[in-house]
Structures are given as C-alpha cells and as structure tokens.
Amino acid sequence: MKIHENIIIEKQEKVIQNIFCNICGEKIHKNELGYYDDFLSIEKRWGYHSQFDDETHCIDVCQLCYKILLDNMKLKPECDN
Numbered sequence: 001m002k003i004h005e006n007i008i009i010e011k012q013e014k015v016i017q018n019i020f021c022n023i024c025g026e027k028i029h030k031n032e033l034g035y036y037d038d039f040l041s042i043e044k045r046w047g048y049h050s051q052f053d054d055e056t057h058c059i060d061v062c063q064l065c066y067k068i069l070l071d072n073m074k075l076k077p078e079c080d081n
C-alpha cells in the first residue's frame with residue numbers, strides 16, 4: 001500500500017528576460033500589454049560538412065534592421081501578397 005502526501009516542489013524554468021537585436025544590439029521592447037514588438041527570430045542548426053559544422057545559431061533581428069536587410073537583398077523574399 002502506498003500512502004501519498006502532497007508536497008511543494010520548486011521548479012526552475014528558463015524565461016525570456018530580454019531580447020536584443022543581433023545586428024544593432026538594441027533591446028526589443030515590450031508594449032503596454034507585455035508583448036514584444038514583432039521581430040525576426042531564426043534558429044538554424046548547420047549540417048555536417050557545412051561551413052559551421054554542426055553549430056546551432058539563434059538570431060533575433062528587430063524590425064528596423066530587418067527592413068535594412070530586406071532593402072539590401074538583390075532577390076526579395078517571396079511573399080504571399
């Protein structure tokens with residue numbers, strides 16, 4: 001027979017404290033409702049024998065830097081509109 005009791009277990013979780021743009025280094029702000037301004041977030045795990053052999057890169061880009069990036073692309077990304 002097992003006798004159970006309720007205990008409080010403290011659990012640590014990783015939460016996002018701040019987000020910074022990898023290009024300009026500026027903080028991505030939250031609005032008055034607590035939501036971050038929209039930004040580009042990329043996570044890429046590079047394959048074996050690539051230039052970044054098995055590395056994972058996580059990149060966040062603010063809207064202003066994304067616009068500059070977009071303006072400098074010779075071929076614009078395809079959009080659905």
Ligand SMILES: [Zn+2]
Binds near residue numbers: 023025062065
């Ligand atoms: Zn930026």
